[in-house]
Amino acid sequence: MYSDTVMDHFKNPRNVGEIENAxxxxxxxxxxxxxxxxIYLKIExxxxxxxxxxxxxxxxxxxxxxxxxxxVRGKTLEEAWAxxxxxxxxxxEGLPPIKMHCSVLAEEGIHKAIxxxxxxxxxxxxxxxxxxxxxxxxxxxxxx
Amino acid sequence: xxxxxxxxxxxxxxxxxxxxxxxxxxxYYAGHFGNPSSIYSIARDxxxxxxxxxxxxxxxxxxxxxxxxxxSCGSESDNWAIKxxxxxxxxxxxxxxxxxxxxxxxxxxxxxxxxxxxxxxxLPVDKYGLVDPAELERAITDKTILxxxxxxxxxxxxxxxxxxxxxxxxxxxxxxxxxxxxxIGHVPIDVKAQNIDLLSLxxxxxxxxxxxxxxxxxxxxKIDNLxxxxxxxxxxxxxxxxxxxxxxxxxxxxLATADIEGHNRKIRALRDxxxxxxxxxxxxxxxxxxxxxxxxxxxxxxxxxxxxxxxxLWLDDEGICASTGSACTSGSLEPSHVLLATGLPVExxxxxxxxxxxxxxxxxxxxxxxGALPKVVTRLREMSPLYKGGKKGGCNVQ
Numbered sequence: 001m002y003s004d005t006v007m008d009h010f011k012n013p014r015n016v017g018e019i020e021n022a023x024x025x026x027x028x029x030x031x032x033x034x035x036x037x038x039i040y041l042k043i044e045x046x047x048x049x050x051x052x053x054x055x056x057x058x059x060x061x062x063x064x065x066x067x068x069x070x071x072v073r074g075k076t077l078e079e080a081w082a083x084x085x086x087x088x089x090x091x092x093e094g095l096p097p098i099k100m101h102c103s104v105l106a107e108e109g110i111h112k113a114i115x116x117x118x119x120x121x122x123x124x125x126x127x128x129x130x131x132x133x134x135x136x137x138x139x140x141x142x143x144x
Numbered sequence: 145x146x147x148x149x150x151x152x153x154x155x156x157x158x159x160x161x162x163x164x165x166x167x168x169x170x171x172y173y174a175g176h177f178g179n180p181s182s183i184y185s186i187a188r189d190x191x192x193x194x195x196x197x198x199x200x201x202x203x204x205x206x207x208x209x210x211x212x213x214x215x216s217c218g219s220e221s222d223n224w225a226i227k228x229x230x231x232x233x234x235x236x237x238x239x240x241x242x243x244x245x246x247x248x249x250x251x252x253x254x255x256x257x258x259x260x261x262x263x264x265x266x267l268p269v270d271k272y273g274l275v276d277p278a279e280l281e282r283a284i285t286d287k288t289i290l291x292x293x294x295x296x297x298x299x300x301x302x303x304x305x306x307x308x309x310x311x312x313x314x315x316x317x318x319x320x321x322x323x324x325x326x327x328i329g330h331v332p333i334d335v336k337a338q339n340i341d342l343l344s345l346x347x348x349x350x351x352x353x354x355x356x357x358x359x360x361x362x363x364x365x366k367i368d369n370l371x372x373x374x375x376x377x378x379x380x381x382x383x384x385x386x387x388x389x390x391x392x393x394x395x396x397x398x399l400a401t402a403d404i405e406g407h408n409r410k411i412r413a414l415r416d417x418x419x420x421x422x423x424x425x426x427x428x429x430x431x432x433x434x435x436x437x438x439x440x441x442x443x444x445x446x447x448x449x450x451x452x453x454x455x456x457l458w459l460d461d462e463g464i465c466a467s468t469g470s471a472c473t474s475g476s477l478e479p480s481h482v483l484l485a486t487g488l489p490v491e492x493x494x495x496x497x498x499x500x501x502x503x504x505x506x507x508x509x510x511x512x513x514x515g516a517l518p519k520v521v522t523r524l525r526e527m528s529p530l531y532k533g534g535k536k537g538g539c540n541v542q
Contacts, residue, residue, distance in 0.1 A: 002457075010457060016527045031491035031530060034451055034470060034479065038529040054529040058453035058470070062527065 003093035009063035015052045026112030035061045039109035060099035068106035151464045155502030162351040168395040172388035197394025204401040206334035218325040218346030219249035221359040225321040225342045226253040228367040229290045237287030243267045244485040272434035273302035295327035299482040300433030301442025310339025329400030352396030356389030412440040421514040441501035449531035450524040458520040469496040
Protein backbone atom coordinates (compact mmCIF):
# COMPACT_ATOMS: atom_id res chain seq x y z
CA MET A 1 0.00 0.00 0.00
CA TYR A 2 2.97 2.33 0.47
CA SER A 3 5.26 3.64 -2.27
CA ASP A 4 8.90 2.55 -2.36
CA THR A 5 9.94 6.03 -1.20
CA VAL A 6 7.63 5.86 1.83
CA MET A 7 9.05 2.44 2.69
CA ASP A 8 12.59 3.72 2.24
CA HIS A 9 11.99 6.65 4.59
CA PHE A 10 10.16 4.38 7.04
CA LYS A 11 12.89 1.75 7.13
CA ASN A 12 15.81 4.16 6.94
CA PRO A 13 14.42 7.27 8.54
CA ARG A 14 16.63 10.34 8.11
CA ASN A 15 17.24 12.75 10.98
CA VAL A 16 15.85 10.70 13.86
CA GLY A 17 16.54 12.17 17.26
CA GLU A 18 16.45 15.36 19.26
CA ILE A 19 18.60 18.46 18.91
CA GLU A 20 19.97 19.63 22.22
CA ASN A 21 19.17 23.28 22.78
CA ALA A 22 17.15 23.37 19.58
CA UNK A 23 16.26 26.85 18.37
CA UNK A 24 12.73 25.80 17.57
CA UNK A 25 10.64 22.82 18.71
CA UNK A 26 7.26 21.82 17.31
CA UNK A 27 5.13 19.23 19.06
CA UNK A 28 2.01 18.20 17.19
CA UNK A 29 -0.48 15.35 17.22
CA UNK A 30 -2.15 13.42 19.96
CA UNK A 31 -1.40 9.93 21.26
CA UNK A 32 -5.08 9.05 21.33
CA UNK A 33 -5.16 9.67 17.59
CA UNK A 34 -2.21 7.36 17.14
CA UNK A 35 0.36 9.91 16.09
CA UNK A 36 2.64 12.44 17.74
CA UNK A 37 5.42 14.26 15.96
CA UNK A 38 8.15 16.34 17.57
CA ILE A 39 10.23 18.47 15.20
CA TYR A 40 13.52 20.06 16.32
CA LEU A 41 15.19 22.83 14.29
CA LYS A 42 18.64 24.41 14.49
CA ILE A 43 18.49 27.86 12.91
CA GLU A 44 21.42 30.11 12.02
CA UNK A 45 21.15 33.38 10.08
CA UNK A 46 17.54 32.65 9.13
CA UNK A 47 18.56 29.27 7.66
CA UNK A 48 17.57 25.81 8.94
CA UNK A 49 20.98 24.23 9.47
CA UNK A 50 19.70 21.06 11.12
CA UNK A 51 16.33 19.34 11.52
CA UNK A 52 15.49 16.25 13.53
CA UNK A 53 12.36 14.45 14.65
CA UNK A 54 10.86 11.97 17.05
CA UNK A 55 7.59 10.37 16.04
CA UNK A 56 5.07 7.97 17.52
CA UNK A 57 2.93 6.79 14.69
CA UNK A 58 2.34 4.62 11.68
CA UNK A 59 4.64 4.05 8.71
CA UNK A 60 3.33 7.12 6.92
CA UNK A 61 3.84 9.32 9.99
CA UNK A 62 7.46 8.24 10.35
CA UNK A 63 8.16 8.60 6.62
CA UNK A 64 6.49 12.05 6.55
CA UNK A 65 8.64 13.20 9.48
CA UNK A 66 11.76 11.91 7.79
CA UNK A 67 10.93 13.54 4.44
CA UNK A 68 9.82 16.86 5.95
CA UNK A 69 13.05 17.22 7.96
CA UNK A 70 15.05 16.41 4.82
CA UNK A 71 13.15 19.01 2.79
CA VAL A 72 13.64 21.90 5.23
CA ARG A 73 17.35 21.40 5.84
CA GLY A 74 19.37 24.21 4.28
CA LYS A 75 16.25 26.26 3.57
CA THR A 76 15.54 29.81 4.70
CA LEU A 77 12.77 30.10 7.25
CA GLU A 78 10.48 31.56 4.58
CA GLU A 79 11.15 28.57 2.32
CA ALA A 80 10.70 26.11 5.16
CA TRP A 81 7.42 27.77 6.15
CA ALA A 82 6.19 27.42 2.56
CA UNK A 83 6.63 23.64 2.64
CA UNK A 84 3.13 22.23 2.22
CA UNK A 85 1.82 18.85 3.25
CA UNK A 86 1.19 18.15 -0.43
CA UNK A 87 4.87 18.76 -1.18
CA UNK A 88 5.82 16.27 1.54
CA UNK A 89 3.36 13.71 0.17
CA UNK A 90 4.56 14.27 -3.40
CA UNK A 91 8.18 13.87 -2.39
CA UNK A 92 7.15 10.55 -0.86
CA GLU A 93 5.60 9.58 -4.21
CA GLY A 94 2.15 9.75 -2.71
CA LEU A 95 0.38 8.63 0.44
CA PRO A 96 -2.83 6.60 0.69
CA PRO A 97 -5.79 9.02 1.14
CA ILE A 98 -6.38 7.92 4.73
CA LYS A 99 -2.73 8.70 5.53
CA MET A 100 -2.67 12.23 4.12
CA HIS A 101 -3.17 13.59 7.64
CA CYS A 102 0.35 12.34 8.41
CA SER A 103 1.79 14.81 5.90
CA VAL A 104 -0.44 17.54 7.39
CA LEU A 105 1.07 16.73 10.75
CA ALA A 106 4.58 17.16 9.31
CA GLU A 107 3.70 20.58 7.87
CA GLU A 108 2.16 21.63 11.19
CA GLY A 109 5.20 20.37 13.08
CA ILE A 110 7.56 22.47 10.95
CA HIS A 111 5.30 25.52 11.33
CA LYS A 112 5.11 25.11 15.06
CA ALA A 113 8.89 24.73 15.36
CA ILE A 114 9.46 27.88 13.26
CA UNK A 115 7.00 29.89 15.35
CA UNK A 116 8.60 28.55 18.51
CA UNK A 117 11.88 30.00 17.23
CA UNK A 118 10.25 33.30 16.29
CA UNK A 119 8.64 33.55 19.69
CA UNK A 120 11.97 32.97 21.41
CA UNK A 121 13.49 35.68 19.19
CA UNK A 122 10.71 38.13 20.08
CA UNK A 123 9.53 38.15 16.46
CA UNK A 124 5.85 38.23 15.50
CA UNK A 125 4.42 34.77 14.85
CA UNK A 126 3.56 33.78 11.32
CA UNK A 127 -0.05 32.89 10.75
CA UNK A 128 -1.25 29.68 9.20
CA UNK A 129 -2.75 30.62 5.83
CA UNK A 130 -5.34 27.90 5.99
CA UNK A 131 -5.59 26.26 9.37
CA UNK A 132 -5.68 22.55 8.77
CA UNK A 133 -8.07 20.14 10.17
CA UNK A 134 -6.59 16.68 10.04
CA UNK A 135 -9.35 15.38 7.86
CA UNK A 136 -9.22 17.71 4.92
CA UNK A 137 -7.69 15.21 2.53
CA UNK A 138 -8.97 11.94 3.81
CA UNK A 139 -12.50 12.69 4.86
CA UNK A 140 -11.57 11.07 8.17
CA UNK A 141 -11.06 12.71 11.47
CA UNK A 142 -9.79 11.60 14.82
CA UNK A 143 -12.30 12.60 17.45
CA UNK A 144 -9.87 12.93 20.34
CA UNK B 145 18.15 -15.28 -4.53
CA UNK B 146 17.12 -17.52 -1.68
CA UNK B 147 13.50 -17.59 -0.69
CA UNK B 148 12.69 -15.38 2.27
CA UNK B 149 11.63 -17.23 5.37
CA UNK B 150 8.00 -16.54 6.22
CA UNK B 151 6.75 -16.97 9.77
CA UNK B 152 2.98 -17.06 9.62
CA UNK B 153 1.37 -16.05 12.92
CA UNK B 154 -1.96 -14.75 11.71
CA UNK B 155 -4.11 -17.89 11.79
CA UNK B 156 -7.10 -15.94 13.11
CA UNK B 157 -7.09 -13.96 9.87
CA UNK B 158 -7.06 -17.09 7.77
CA UNK B 159 -5.37 -20.48 7.48
CA UNK B 160 -3.81 -22.38 4.62
CA UNK B 161 -5.77 -25.27 3.11
CA UNK B 162 -4.56 -28.64 4.38
CA UNK B 163 -3.43 -31.12 1.75
CA UNK B 164 -6.08 -33.71 2.74
CA UNK B 165 -8.72 -31.01 2.36
CA UNK B 166 -7.42 -29.93 -1.02
CA UNK B 167 -7.23 -33.55 -2.19
CA UNK B 168 -10.87 -34.03 -1.23
CA UNK B 169 -11.91 -30.88 -3.12
CA UNK B 170 -10.08 -31.28 -6.42
CA UNK B 171 -12.35 -33.97 -7.98
CA TYR B 172 -15.32 -31.63 -7.67
CA TYR B 173 -13.90 -28.94 -9.94
CA ALA B 174 -13.35 -30.79 -13.21
CA GLY B 175 -14.70 -34.33 -12.72
CA HIS B 176 -17.77 -34.30 -10.51
CA PHE B 177 -18.82 -30.85 -11.59
CA GLY B 178 -22.53 -31.59 -12.01
CA ASN B 179 -25.12 -29.22 -10.61
CA PRO B 180 -26.60 -31.04 -7.60
CA SER B 181 -30.05 -29.89 -8.66
CA SER B 182 -29.82 -31.85 -11.94
CA ILE B 183 -30.95 -35.41 -12.39
CA TYR B 184 -28.06 -37.26 -14.14
CA SER B 185 -25.47 -39.36 -12.40
CA ILE B 186 -22.61 -36.80 -12.14
CA ALA B 187 -25.10 -34.47 -10.51
CA ARG B 188 -26.05 -37.16 -8.04
CA ASP B 189 -22.34 -37.48 -7.15
CA UNK B 190 -22.37 -33.79 -6.26
CA UNK B 191 -25.52 -34.19 -4.22
CA UNK B 192 -24.00 -37.08 -2.29
CA UNK B 193 -20.82 -35.12 -1.63
CA UNK B 194 -22.86 -32.29 -0.11
CA UNK B 195 -24.81 -34.74 2.02
CA UNK B 196 -21.54 -36.18 3.33
CA UNK B 197 -20.21 -32.73 4.19
CA UNK B 198 -23.49 -31.83 5.90
CA UNK B 199 -23.19 -34.94 8.05
CA UNK B 200 -19.56 -34.10 8.89
CA UNK B 201 -20.57 -30.62 10.07
CA UNK B 202 -23.55 -31.97 12.02
CA UNK B 203 -21.29 -34.47 13.81
CA UNK B 204 -18.77 -31.75 14.69
CA UNK B 205 -21.48 -29.54 16.24
CA UNK B 206 -23.72 -32.17 17.81
CA UNK B 207 -26.50 -31.11 15.43
CA UNK B 208 -28.75 -32.92 12.96
CA UNK B 209 -27.72 -32.82 9.28
CA UNK B 210 -30.94 -31.04 8.30
CA UNK B 211 -30.04 -28.21 10.68
CA UNK B 212 -26.91 -27.37 8.67
CA UNK B 213 -27.09 -24.77 5.88
CA UNK B 214 -24.13 -23.97 3.65
CA UNK B 215 -23.42 -20.31 2.90
CA SER B 216 -20.69 -18.34 1.16
CA CYS B 217 -18.82 -17.22 4.28
CA GLY B 218 -19.03 -16.38 7.97
CA SER B 219 -20.26 -12.86 7.25
CA GLU B 220 -23.18 -14.22 5.24
CA SER B 221 -24.05 -16.62 8.06
CA ASP B 222 -24.01 -13.78 10.60
CA ASN B 223 -26.07 -11.51 8.35
CA TRP B 224 -28.58 -14.27 7.69
CA ALA B 225 -28.94 -15.16 11.37
CA ILE B 226 -29.37 -11.58 12.54
CA LYS B 227 -31.50 -10.10 9.75
CA UNK B 228 -33.41 -13.35 9.21
CA UNK B 229 -34.42 -13.65 12.88
CA UNK B 230 -35.14 -9.93 13.18
CA UNK B 231 -37.45 -9.79 10.16
CA UNK B 232 -39.19 -13.09 10.94
CA UNK B 233 -39.99 -11.95 14.48
CA UNK B 234 -40.63 -8.24 14.09
CA UNK B 235 -44.27 -8.64 15.06
CA UNK B 236 -43.13 -10.07 18.39
CA UNK B 237 -40.64 -7.34 19.17
CA UNK B 238 -37.83 -5.16 17.95
CA UNK B 239 -35.08 -5.62 20.53
CA UNK B 240 -31.76 -7.35 19.86
CA UNK B 241 -29.00 -8.00 22.39
CA UNK B 242 -25.37 -8.38 21.38
CA UNK B 243 -21.97 -7.40 22.84
CA UNK B 244 -19.57 -4.54 22.28
CA UNK B 245 -16.79 -6.83 21.09
CA UNK B 246 -18.49 -8.64 18.22
CA UNK B 247 -16.93 -8.95 14.79
CA UNK B 248 -18.08 -6.31 12.31
CA UNK B 249 -20.09 -9.02 10.55
CA UNK B 250 -22.37 -8.91 13.60
CA UNK B 251 -22.07 -5.26 14.64
CA UNK B 252 -22.79 -3.80 11.20
CA UNK B 253 -25.96 -5.85 10.54
CA UNK B 254 -27.14 -4.75 14.00
CA UNK B 255 -26.42 -1.11 13.13
CA UNK B 256 -28.26 -1.59 9.85
CA UNK B 257 -31.28 -2.94 11.72
CA UNK B 258 -31.19 0.05 14.07
CA UNK B 259 -31.84 2.23 11.02
CA UNK B 260 -34.79 -0.04 10.23
CA UNK B 261 -36.38 0.65 13.61
CA UNK B 262 -34.87 -2.15 15.70
CA UNK B 263 -33.32 -1.38 19.07
CA UNK B 264 -29.98 -2.95 19.90
CA UNK B 265 -28.35 -3.36 23.32
CA UNK B 266 -24.56 -3.74 23.15
CA LEU B 267 -23.54 -5.51 26.34
CA PRO B 268 -20.33 -4.29 27.94
CA VAL B 269 -17.46 -6.65 28.73
CA ASP B 270 -15.04 -6.75 31.65
CA LYS B 271 -11.34 -6.01 31.29
CA TYR B 272 -10.76 -9.54 29.98
CA GLY B 273 -13.45 -9.21 27.34
CA LEU B 274 -15.96 -11.43 29.13
CA VAL B 275 -19.72 -10.86 28.89
CA ASP B 276 -21.46 -11.22 32.26
CA PRO B 277 -24.50 -13.55 32.01
CA ALA B 278 -26.23 -11.47 34.70
CA GLU B 279 -25.95 -8.43 32.41
CA LEU B 280 -27.64 -10.39 29.66
CA GLU B 281 -30.46 -11.40 31.98
CA ARG B 282 -30.96 -7.76 33.01
CA ALA B 283 -30.99 -6.54 29.39
CA ILE B 284 -33.79 -8.86 28.27
CA THR B 285 -37.19 -7.24 27.79
CA ASP B 286 -40.51 -8.56 26.51
CA LYS B 287 -39.52 -7.08 23.13
CA THR B 288 -36.25 -9.03 22.85
CA ILE B 289 -36.27 -11.29 19.78
CA LEU B 290 -32.59 -12.21 19.41
CA UNK B 291 -29.45 -12.61 21.50
CA UNK B 292 -26.20 -12.84 19.54
CA UNK B 293 -22.89 -13.22 21.39
CA UNK B 294 -19.68 -14.47 19.82
CA UNK B 295 -18.18 -17.76 20.98
CA UNK B 296 -14.58 -16.56 21.01
CA UNK B 297 -13.23 -13.13 20.20
CA UNK B 298 -11.13 -12.78 17.06
CA UNK B 299 -8.78 -10.13 18.48
CA UNK B 300 -8.10 -11.01 22.10
CA UNK B 301 -9.15 -14.68 21.97
CA UNK B 302 -11.48 -14.49 24.97
CA UNK B 303 -13.89 -17.45 25.13
CA UNK B 304 -17.35 -16.38 26.28
CA UNK B 305 -19.53 -18.40 28.70
CA UNK B 306 -21.71 -19.53 25.82
CA UNK B 307 -23.64 -22.35 27.53
CA UNK B 308 -24.64 -20.02 30.37
CA UNK B 309 -25.62 -17.20 28.03
CA UNK B 310 -27.55 -19.67 25.89
CA UNK B 311 -29.38 -21.02 28.95
CA UNK B 312 -30.59 -17.54 29.85
CA UNK B 313 -31.86 -16.89 26.33
CA UNK B 314 -33.51 -20.31 26.30
CA UNK B 315 -35.24 -19.62 29.63
CA UNK B 316 -36.80 -16.51 28.09
CA UNK B 317 -37.59 -18.37 24.82
CA UNK B 318 -35.39 -16.02 22.79
CA UNK B 319 -33.34 -17.40 19.87
CA UNK B 320 -29.63 -17.46 20.73
CA UNK B 321 -27.06 -17.02 17.94
CA UNK B 322 -23.31 -17.32 18.32
CA UNK B 323 -20.60 -16.36 15.86
CA UNK B 324 -18.29 -19.34 16.34
CA UNK B 325 -15.98 -18.48 13.45
CA UNK B 326 -12.89 -18.38 15.70
CA UNK B 327 -13.91 -21.25 17.96
CA ILE B 328 -14.16 -24.22 15.62
CA GLY B 329 -11.39 -26.72 16.25
CA HIS B 330 -10.32 -24.99 19.48
CA VAL B 331 -13.34 -25.45 21.73
CA PRO B 332 -15.56 -28.55 21.89
CA ILE B 333 -18.96 -27.44 20.65
CA ASP B 334 -22.25 -29.17 21.31
CA VAL B 335 -25.13 -26.99 20.18
CA LYS B 336 -27.69 -29.02 22.12
CA ALA B 337 -25.82 -29.07 25.44
CA GLN B 338 -24.77 -25.43 25.05
CA ASN B 339 -28.26 -24.09 24.29
CA ILE B 340 -27.30 -22.69 20.89
CA ASP B 341 -30.09 -22.03 18.37
CA LEU B 342 -27.99 -20.58 15.55
CA LEU B 343 -24.24 -20.79 14.95
CA SER B 344 -22.02 -19.29 12.25
CA LEU B 345 -18.76 -20.78 11.06
CA UNK B 346 -16.35 -20.33 8.18
CA UNK B 347 -14.09 -22.97 6.60
CA UNK B 348 -10.99 -20.83 6.06
CA UNK B 349 -10.43 -20.42 9.80
CA UNK B 350 -9.81 -24.15 10.29
CA UNK B 351 -7.66 -25.13 7.31
CA UNK B 352 -10.51 -25.26 4.82
CA UNK B 353 -11.07 -23.12 1.73
CA UNK B 354 -12.22 -19.50 1.60
CA UNK B 355 -15.69 -18.68 0.27
CA UNK B 356 -17.72 -21.24 2.18
CA UNK B 357 -19.44 -21.14 5.55
CA UNK B 358 -22.29 -22.64 7.53
CA UNK B 359 -25.25 -21.43 9.47
CA UNK B 360 -26.62 -23.98 11.91
CA UNK B 361 -30.31 -23.36 12.53
CA UNK B 362 -32.00 -25.42 15.21
CA UNK B 363 -35.16 -27.12 14.02
CA UNK B 364 -38.24 -24.99 14.69
CA UNK B 365 -36.45 -21.62 14.78
CA LYS B 366 -38.40 -19.03 12.81
CA ILE B 367 -36.09 -17.24 10.36
CA ASP B 368 -36.52 -15.40 7.05
CA ASN B 369 -34.34 -16.13 4.04
CA LEU B 370 -31.51 -13.76 3.20
CA UNK B 371 -30.66 -14.97 -0.32
CA UNK B 372 -33.77 -15.49 -2.41
CA UNK B 373 -33.79 -17.56 -5.61
CA UNK B 374 -33.72 -21.27 -6.36
CA UNK B 375 -34.68 -24.06 -4.04
CA UNK B 376 -31.23 -25.03 -2.77
CA UNK B 377 -30.59 -25.83 0.89
CA UNK B 378 -34.17 -26.96 1.43
CA UNK B 379 -35.49 -23.65 0.03
CA UNK B 380 -33.73 -21.62 2.67
CA UNK B 381 -30.58 -20.44 0.93
CA UNK B 382 -30.68 -20.00 -2.83
CA UNK B 383 -27.67 -20.28 -5.12
CA UNK B 384 -25.89 -23.15 -6.84
CA UNK B 385 -23.81 -24.92 -4.23
CA UNK B 386 -20.05 -24.36 -4.03
CA UNK B 387 -19.57 -28.12 -4.13
CA UNK B 388 -15.78 -28.26 -3.90
CA UNK B 389 -15.86 -25.67 -1.12
CA UNK B 390 -18.54 -27.54 0.78
CA UNK B 391 -16.60 -30.81 0.43
CA UNK B 392 -13.50 -29.00 1.70
CA UNK B 393 -15.39 -27.52 4.64
CA UNK B 394 -16.71 -30.97 5.58
CA UNK B 395 -13.27 -32.55 5.45
CA UNK B 396 -11.66 -29.64 7.30
CA UNK B 397 -14.16 -29.63 10.17
CA UNK B 398 -13.77 -33.38 10.53
CA LEU B 399 -9.98 -33.00 10.84
CA ALA B 400 -10.23 -29.94 13.10
CA THR B 401 -12.54 -31.58 15.60
CA ALA B 402 -10.98 -35.08 15.62
CA ASP B 403 -8.64 -34.33 18.54
CA ILE B 404 -9.32 -30.83 19.83
CA GLU B 405 -7.57 -31.30 23.17
CA GLY B 406 -4.44 -32.86 21.68
CA HIS B 407 -4.23 -30.14 19.06
CA ASN B 408 -4.76 -27.40 21.64
CA ARG B 409 -2.03 -28.82 23.88
CA LYS B 410 0.52 -28.54 21.09
CA ILE B 411 -0.47 -25.02 20.04
CA ARG B 412 -0.83 -23.81 23.62
CA ALA B 413 2.69 -25.00 24.48
CA LEU B 414 4.15 -22.95 21.62
CA ARG B 415 1.95 -19.96 22.44
CA ASP B 416 2.81 -19.98 26.13
CA UNK B 417 6.56 -20.11 25.45
CA UNK B 418 6.26 -17.22 23.01
CA UNK B 419 4.11 -15.18 25.39
CA UNK B 420 6.41 -15.72 28.37
CA UNK B 421 9.42 -14.86 26.25
CA UNK B 422 7.90 -11.63 24.97
CA UNK B 423 6.85 -10.48 28.44
CA UNK B 424 10.30 -11.34 29.81
CA UNK B 425 12.21 -9.58 27.03
CA UNK B 426 10.09 -6.47 26.46
CA UNK B 427 9.22 -4.06 29.29
CA UNK B 428 6.00 -2.01 29.26
CA UNK B 429 4.10 -4.78 27.54
CA UNK B 430 0.61 -5.89 28.60
CA UNK B 431 -1.36 -8.97 27.67
CA UNK B 432 -4.88 -8.22 26.47
CA UNK B 433 -7.65 -10.73 27.08
CA UNK B 434 -8.02 -13.49 29.64
CA UNK B 435 -5.09 -15.64 30.76
CA UNK B 436 -6.95 -18.98 30.76
CA UNK B 437 -10.29 -18.47 29.01
CA UNK B 438 -8.52 -17.80 25.78
CA UNK B 439 -8.09 -19.43 22.37
CA UNK B 440 -4.97 -21.64 22.51
CA UNK B 441 -3.12 -19.90 19.68
CA UNK B 442 -3.94 -16.30 20.57
CA UNK B 443 -1.54 -13.65 21.86
CA UNK B 444 -2.64 -10.03 21.98
CA UNK B 445 -0.14 -7.69 23.57
CA UNK B 446 0.05 -3.93 23.79
CA UNK B 447 3.45 -2.32 23.74
CA UNK B 448 3.46 1.15 25.22
CA UNK B 449 4.92 4.14 23.34
CA UNK B 450 4.70 2.64 19.85
CA UNK B 451 2.11 2.28 17.15
CA UNK B 452 0.96 -1.03 15.73
CA UNK B 453 1.19 -0.46 12.01
CA UNK B 454 4.84 0.54 12.10
CA UNK B 455 5.44 -2.59 14.18
CA UNK B 456 3.73 -4.75 11.55
CA LEU B 457 5.75 -3.19 8.74
CA TRP B 458 9.00 -4.01 10.52
CA LEU B 459 7.83 -7.51 11.39
CA ASP B 460 6.88 -8.02 7.75
CA ASP B 461 10.40 -6.96 6.85
CA GLU B 462 11.59 -9.82 9.07
CA GLY B 463 9.15 -12.17 7.33
CA ILE B 464 6.71 -12.29 10.26
CA CYS B 465 2.98 -12.06 9.43
CA ALA B 466 0.90 -10.62 12.29
CA SER B 467 -1.86 -8.09 12.86
CA THR B 468 -2.74 -5.16 15.10
CA GLY B 469 -5.69 -3.38 16.66
CA SER B 470 -4.21 -0.03 15.72
CA ALA B 471 -6.38 2.39 13.82
CA CYS B 472 -3.84 2.65 11.06
CA THR B 473 -4.65 -0.73 9.57
CA SER B 474 -8.37 -0.65 10.11
CA GLY B 475 -9.23 1.86 7.42
CA SER B 476 -10.41 4.33 10.04
CA LEU B 477 -8.71 6.51 12.59
CA GLU B 478 -10.16 4.70 15.59
CA PRO B 479 -8.33 1.79 17.15
CA SER B 480 -9.92 -1.59 17.83
CA HIS B 481 -13.42 -1.40 19.32
CA VAL B 482 -12.62 -4.64 21.16
CA LEU B 483 -9.59 -3.25 23.01
CA LEU B 484 -11.46 -0.04 23.82
CA ALA B 485 -14.40 -2.08 25.19
CA THR B 486 -12.02 -3.82 27.62
CA GLY B 487 -11.11 -0.40 28.96
CA LEU B 488 -7.64 -0.23 27.44
CA PRO B 489 -6.60 3.43 26.96
CA VAL B 490 -6.78 4.59 23.35
CA GLU B 491 -3.09 5.37 22.99
CA UNK B 492 -2.13 1.90 24.26
CA UNK B 493 -4.67 0.28 21.95
CA UNK B 494 -2.74 1.78 19.05
CA UNK B 495 0.29 -0.27 20.08
CA UNK B 496 -1.32 -3.69 20.10
CA UNK B 497 0.01 -6.73 18.33
CA UNK B 498 -1.91 -9.93 17.64
CA UNK B 499 -0.01 -13.12 17.00
CA UNK B 500 -2.19 -16.18 16.33
CA UNK B 501 -0.38 -19.48 16.18
CA UNK B 502 -1.54 -22.52 14.29
CA UNK B 503 -0.50 -25.73 12.64
CA UNK B 504 2.33 -24.27 10.56
CA UNK B 505 4.22 -22.99 13.59
CA UNK B 506 7.22 -24.65 15.18
CA UNK B 507 9.59 -24.10 18.07
CA UNK B 508 11.99 -22.52 15.60
CA UNK B 509 9.29 -19.96 14.67
CA UNK B 510 8.87 -19.04 18.33
CA UNK B 511 12.63 -18.58 18.69
CA UNK B 512 12.73 -16.45 15.56
CA UNK B 513 9.96 -14.12 16.74
CA UNK B 514 11.55 -13.88 20.18
CA GLY B 515 14.73 -12.75 18.45
CA ALA B 516 13.13 -10.26 16.06
CA LEU B 517 10.29 -8.67 18.03
CA PRO B 518 12.30 -7.04 20.86
CA LYS B 519 14.56 -5.38 18.26
CA VAL B 520 11.55 -4.00 16.39
CA VAL B 521 9.96 -2.63 19.57
CA THR B 522 13.26 -1.07 20.69
CA ARG B 523 13.86 0.53 17.31
CA LEU B 524 10.41 2.15 17.30
CA ARG B 525 10.62 3.20 20.92
CA GLU B 526 13.91 4.92 20.27
CA MET B 527 12.21 7.23 17.80
CA SER B 528 9.06 7.70 19.89
CA PRO B 529 8.67 11.00 21.72
CA LEU B 530 6.53 9.19 24.31
CA TYR B 531 9.35 6.90 25.36
CA LYS B 532 11.71 8.14 28.02
CA GLY B 533 13.66 5.05 28.87
CA GLY B 534 10.71 3.12 30.19
CA LYS B 535 8.91 5.95 31.93
CA LYS B 536 5.90 7.66 30.51
CA GLY B 537 6.70 10.84 28.66
CA GLY B 538 5.26 14.25 29.26
CA CYS B 539 2.32 13.73 27.02
CA ASN B 540 -1.00 14.46 28.62
CA VAL B 541 -3.43 11.84 27.58
CA GLN B 542 -7.06 12.73 28.17
